[in-house]
Amino acid sequence: MHVVEILRKLVGFPSVVGTSNDAIVGWIDAHLRAFGVEAHILPGPEGDRANLFATIGPSDRPGYILSGHMDVVPAHEAGWRTDPFELRAEDERLYGRGTSDMKGFLAAVLAAVPALTARPLARPVHLAFSYDEEAGCRGVPHLLARLPDLCAPPLGAVIGEPSGMRAILAHKGKAAARINVKGRSGHSSRPDLGRNAVHAMADVLNAAIATAENLAEGPFDDAFEPPYSSLQAGTIVGGQAVNIIPDLCTLEVEARAISSIDPISLLAPLREAAEALRARGFAVEWEILSAYPALSLPPTAALAGLLRELTGKAPLAAVSYGTEAGLYQRAGVDAIICGPGDIARAHKPDEFILASELAACQAMVEALAARCRA
Structure with a gap:
């Protein structure tokens, strides 16, 4: 099956993050079985979604992982000219949710399966397809545990996030948290009888602002833009009406950390400010929504050299967005980012990928297969 037709099938599955992915997993499994490749379907604790792992070649020898996620972000935003879950071709451009991020990579890998299975491999190529990456890389830790x-x-993992088919050596880590502050409601004319949760949350919000300002002063890593860790308050919700003392306020924050820093540690001043509210009679709930470490692969690593040979391009030092690559590295597997498409096209209406980018990615996978026969 041609890579564009495979992409058409994959885009047709509305495998939105946080929902069941049985349909897309089943189709990929059947596609692989048609070429004699047995896939391991690895259900997650949610019960309605799973990771998929398959090996082509000898599983008892070190080889390479081609890693991608099957989920996509929702497509409710205005601006889609046609159904986002039906692939639309206009000249070189192929439109649809997930075309760049990152079903294009999955399609290119699956289109290369005939080449991967044509002759025996001396070293294996593994396919590792995960779920719920868009919710903070929630699925892949269960795969890595297995x-x-x-x-x-493995000798290394190629994470096929959209990079214009140029390898990337590093990315920032991320941690996101939700803070709930619960007070006591009442009539706004008697603030002395209530506990205003919105007012109390101001302490946490001020801690977030101060932390963000401090992070901008360093430490620095010039490989990133911006060259420092960052923190922001993303959403805040509280109150019912202007004349009711709000008894609940919820704040969601995220931190993005340069390679040398644990992203969860950046949230510590906010947690301290939140916990201090207990002494004033407020109930506080703190929840880590997602977290993954930074990636930092040395430019001298063998995997970096391999991707330079396979793509014909020198690797880029770093990007500021995050991927599953840091989790692979923390699990002891060298990882690098390289995939078709452009991250600037992702998460927006009329997301697209170029047919030439799919072809380039398929050629890279087939070149890897040739290397693994040597």
Whole structure:
């Protein structure tokens, strides 16, 4: 099946983050079985979604992982000219939700399966397709926990996020948290009888603002834009009406950390400010929504050299967005980012990928197969 037709099938599955992915997993499994490749379907704790892992070649020898996520962000935003879950072709452009992020990579890998299975591989190529990456990389940790049972320690993992088919060596880490502050409601004419949760949350919000300002003063890593860690309050919700003392306020924040810093540690001043509200009679709930570490692969790493050879392009030092690559690295697997498409096209109406980008990615995977026969 041609890569564009595979992409058409994948885009047709509305595998939105946080929902069941049984349909897309089943189709990929059937596609692989048609070429004699047995996939391991690895259900997650949610019960309605799963990771998929398959090996082409000898699983008891070190090889390479091609890693991508099957989920996409929702497509409710205005501006789509046609159904986002039906692939639309206009000259070189192929439109649809997930075309760049990152079903284009999955399609290119699956289109290369005939080449991967044509002749025996001396080193294996593994396909690792995850779920709920768009919710903070929630699915892949369960896959990584099973990795020692599935294959020999890999030589490296290529995470196919959209990078214009140029390898990327590093990205920032991220942690996101939700803070709930609960007070006591009442009539606004008697503020002395209530506890205003919105007012109390101001302490946490001020801590977030002060932390963000402090982070902008360093430490620095010039590989990133901006070259420092960052923090922001993303949403705040509270209150019912102007004449009711609000008894609940919810704040969601995220931190993005340069390679040398644990992103969760950046949230510590906010948690301290939130916990201090207990002494004033407020109930406080603190929840980490998602977290993943930064990626930092040395430019001298063998995996970096391999991607330079496969793509014909020198790797880029870093990007500021995050991927599953940091989790692979933390699990002891060298990881690098390289995939078709452009991150600037993702998460917006009329997302698209170029047919030439799909072809380039398929060629890279087939070149990897040739290397693994040597």
